[in-house]
Amino acid sequence: MKTKEQLVNLGIEGFKADEIMLLQEKMMEKAVKFQFRKKSGEVRDAVGTRKRELMILPNGELWEPKGPQKPECPTTIGYFDLEKQMWRSFICTEFIGLVEG
Secondary structure, three states: OOOOHHHHHOOHHHHHHHHHHHHHHOOOOOOOEEEOOOOOEEEEEEEEEHEEEEEEEEOOOOOOOOOOOOOOOOEEEEEEEEOOOEEEEEEEHHEEEEEEO
């Protein structure tokens, strides 16, 4: 999880940093809808989580880690994409916001 200090060091402050912190906290508990801008400029609507019990693979099995955990990239937020059923990430500075619903 990114700390507020890490986000500020990336140039993200105020409401946007607080919302990223909230996103990370919520993803530890449940599935969360959010948006970010892809490298192509397209806005991506995503539904993601970091709660292991919700990480169901296409074959219906629960996701299991393979090997040692990779170090977290300092500029991205990783999440399990519940629509794609795989791990994805986005660049912190491209976060748009949480989607209610």
